[in-house]
Amino acid sequence: KSYTKEEYEDKIKSYKLDTYSGVEAFKKEFLDFIKNKPRKFAECSNIVNSTGNYMTNVKNNRYCFHAYDAENNAYCEHVWRGAKDCMDCSTAGRSVELIYNTINVGLQSSNVICSSYCWGSQFMEYCLNCPNSNNCFGCTGLKKNSYCILNKQYSKEDYKKLRSKIITKMKQDGNYGDFFPSNMSSFGYNESSAIEEFPLSKEEALVQGFKWENRERGTYGKETIDWNKFSDSIKDLPNDFDINKEIFICLECKKNYRIITNELSFYRRMNIPLPRNCPECRHTKRLKNRGPNKLWHRKCMKEGCNNEFETSYSPDRPEIIYCEKCYQQEVY
Template structure:
């Protein structure tokens, strides 16, 4: 069946299999199933709403509300709830049950959830078993890293989102690699720079869709090749002579290499998606997966739909940023979890949670809770027996199934922050993810801005918050001129405040970063980390699928290459004939 999205008014399809999943994930209490309804938002608007609640890259100086010490946090000091440093948040000095309250059937659930949320301490950063990674967020088991986000098992990495990497700078979903610079959606690279969609290779520069190859420059769509420049074969001596004569630390040389690579991309066929070893799927960047639909950046997944950034997930829909889980619905940010719905930032052995956030360490069977550890059978952070929990939760769900007007909750002369919002004046709460008004972040702070870009006026019109940039501490000192060639750059650049040539934002070059540029013969960037990140994102195809035909054989394909794009797009078989 088709429905009109309540948010954007576009029609979207709900299949029979979708309805079976909603039935499968619906909770059962005392022998009665409480049916999760079909969504009212289309898949894109559902994802945008989930992403608007997640901030990865915007960090602030503030004080720990327990100790008063200065810390780095993803939460600005203006956030309504207490924020604790990592050590204090994981300590036994406080208990999330202290924020608990009785459920009030005269109020909406979302309003009461916000009341508990605003009383409960939050951890300053999502950080797990890291060493010397104070400026990193959503990072685990890493050491000596700086401004990396959404990463795990990394060492000496700066700026980006590496995974199982060492000595890598400016990456975007780079995996299992070492000594790499400006590499995007690539795997198992060594000593490579400015590469995208490459794998199992070393000593590549400015390459695109190159696999199992070594010592190549400005090549596209090669496999098992060596000593190639612009897809032309050279001898080892010829290749090394050209490489040695080229100054890759010169910004003008880099611009020219980019230009030549982009021209070559239009001449070489491209597979309609990036991925390997999949069965029955649609999306992009999918590996070793089965029955995986409308999904992006997934590995070892099965029976999932409308997902992004997933590893080893089964039987789930409409979720993002997850690892090792099953039976997840409308969740954002989870790890080692099962049977959870409408949750964000809940991880580490959590099960059977509904409408929870920031719960961890084997917290199970909770409803509407925030910041709990090692807890069971809680509602709004209040402890219940199993028997009372299973009596009260159905009553709350029944209330949430009825259309509840959010207006006019008035407090202190001010309208509730939940007044209206992206769900409208009146709506059944059960089956909907948290409304945009719940998010503590401005839309431009959230990861939603990366995939669903809005201007300030557009965001406010859609009921999202907006965080205006604080310019009060802008540097007023003399401008530092960056030398064009790395050989001419002096050590004092690490003490300088630099200004981005595109955005005007301030940034620094840390000493470890400078050593890397010298080792790899790379230029010092003239753009701030955020601008470099935005430019890497822009090199990707959009997370959208078009129905097209292979430009070689005519076979039907679903691809991220829009029909208006100039690239030669082909099916798997035709691509294999061209490349392999």
């Protein structure tokens, strides 16, 4: 609905977005409003011959998510800034190429497989945290090294011989190219971000060889704030309100959390109420608003259109999904 500038400002004011109740009511109204509005099959722009979601300026990317300025990548998330020819990677960018089954590489890394945090490194296999190195196998924590196996220095010739012996054995065992075994992880599956994209129950995770953290994280019952008695508007908080002394309780999971001075001044400046959820619950809510790193083949839901596409909206979701052309016609 269109308004004049004054009407618009009055309308915004009437929502009372400085209050918790106002924000909650507006969220409800907004969700209701978009219920029957068509959505675009994917949040992508300037993409050529690619499938995935949340991509800009990409070419020949297959099944990639959160990618920009990247080409010829497959089954990756967070590939950007000149990432080329990467497969099965999470976070690879800044002119990297030929990276396989690896987490977090950048700065001209190339020919890296089954490794993690090897920035500016080339020809690395099964290495962890080895920046600016090359030709290393099974190493950890090295810097500016080359021709090392299990952190031991070899001559170039000996390195080549031993590497080839190890790879022959790994190929016989059928595990060359597999990532490190899951039981080597220092964290429980439920503590890692893997659970956000691939949810598993404790039983399922243990069967797959992952650890599970049984200890409850966080504190409960120490809150000094009762949300029922707390001011609805950020404007009603007294100037001398000492946020460092207060412990908050999450309305969702009941966990305690704190809000620091800088956060409070941000909320005051933006005129928005204090969050009534703990940081973890806020993170989960944000993720829910984002599509999963998964694709389904579907047809455009606009009557008479036969376009098909890959989309992160599963067929059982309630949203109305349009192809690019129908969506553009609808919104412009």
